[in-house]
Amino acid sequence: MTDWAIRTENLTKVFGSQKAVGGISLEVQRGSIFGFLGPNGSGKTTTIRMLLGLAEATSGEIQLLGKTIPKELDAALPRVGALVEGPAFYPYMSGRNNLLRMDAADRNSDPATRERRVDAALERVGLSNAASKKVHAYSLGMKQRLGLANALLKPRDLLILDEPTNGLDPQGTREVRNLIRSLAAEGITIFLSSHLLSEIEQLCSHLAVMTAGNIVAQGSLEELRAKGETRLVIAGSGIEQALRERGLNPKARTGESFVCEVSGDFDVAALNSELVGAGHAITEIRLERPSLEEYFVDLTGEGFEVVR
Template sequence: MDELSAAERDTGAVIATRALTKRYRGGQLAVDGLDLTVPEGSVFGFLGPNGSGKTTTIRMLMGLIEPTSGSARVLGRPMPRSTRAVLPHVGALIEGPALYGFLSGRDNLLRYDAADPTADPRTRRARVAAALDRVGLTAAAGKKAKAYSLGMKQRLGLAAALLQPRRLLVLDEPTNGLDPQGMREIRALVRELASDGTTVFLSSHLLDEIEQVCTHAAVMARGRLITQGPVAELAAGARGRLVVTTPDPGDAARVLKEQGVTDVVVTDDRATGEPPEPPRDLAEVNAALVTAGVRVRGFGLQRASLEDAFVALTGEGFDVAG
């Protein structure tokens, strides 16, 4: 544990785990030897298909379940041993909010705030009003929680996590159930929190979500950590795709294959594929297309995405519905 603390001081890690493992009864290995480092001040995306071990990891970090082996530190303290000292500085929304359906959204937050021994009761209503406004629920504050949509419940759970200033905010699938506008609002809120100095740890199975809002990310698959680092570096580690826009996609595909392009896919007006390996001057590929009579209307290299990186690392697709 002391060794881990020294590493944290060197790296500025808000969360650090070493060989963190959780095996359930019956032998199911949910998390397998996880070494995770979350830099202070980052928006850290914890990425993986459903069932990859993300929520189990978060539950261990928050002291909700004991690890089978390994260690975890949050805000420099060992978990779950330091739960009482750590959790007042952490806001969390895990596996959806726990709400009193017969109470209004406002009264739910008043209950949450009253349960916090550090919360000043004299400013409770002001804190609740500010949290409701921050997640766009002021107009629905008087409605009973059981009448809330799934997206509204997610917003209310996020408001509960924001009642007090937090050094760390842990969000497990925070955009679940939200419409596109709601997702944009949550992304904007996460960026705002990060700019205020809060470290945000964001679990999601939505690659696009992570790519838009996160500065750093880790990729999980089948309980194991595949990779972690700055988002730009993770995507840069995967090769982009060569895209040719043309009214002759079939002919373009044939020429691309002759030029060493692999995994060629043809659609109505384009042909795409993996650039040649070893790399070659793409101007030569473009010249070959023109020489063959292909009418090239667009030619370029499309930047690799996190999904491309995931496929390159695991050899499989990213099942967002799994």
């Protein structure tokens, strides 16, 4: 039996007549970096709030680190760090004092190690030099880092991060991504919500795609890549009839080229050899592999922000 860090079954959230989350089933394996991908407004944050007991599910089941939520929330939460919807801090207190105050509010925290843990968390996210600065003077990116530091005040088995690179410049984004990789290397499960396709591709081994409150795809990155449509693009003399004779019926034509849908393991070299041997002059032949971006747009009808 697989050991799940997060598992939901038919998880549903209804606000009045609006179904924000429509009966989703998630399976996040321990030790993975799991991407939760979807356009803004697709229901990702509402799902995260239910996982953490911040919002009550209308129906369905939630298990977090083997504990039933919300019944066993107190047993699960001390092992979970979270950054949700942008962190909120006391603006006229320093970053360090904010963390000290938040840790003091946690009845499961050890006061004897508080200052050491706060300083270590600040150093880990690159805020040591700004620890004494008041939070109202922090940039949005610095506030994101402080939120990450808060999630790392104690040892965690699971980190739930909602748009963790929001507001960061390119250097800060790279640093946070490297931090996430280092945390995963320590055995911490990372559940990463994002609308950035590039972020998911760079970091995650598994993912779920959400749109309009529903999960429309879930699996490993390799499995989902393989589900897109592979296309054969070919041009040459008398090629249309030759393709039809071989069961490759063109779906579209671009300029002088014909485009056919084929399987991912299609042997383009064998087809080229066969057509040349039959007397056709081939001027173009290639496979176009599906991109995750195209596949997800097909699934959701919406685009994702892709950083090139």
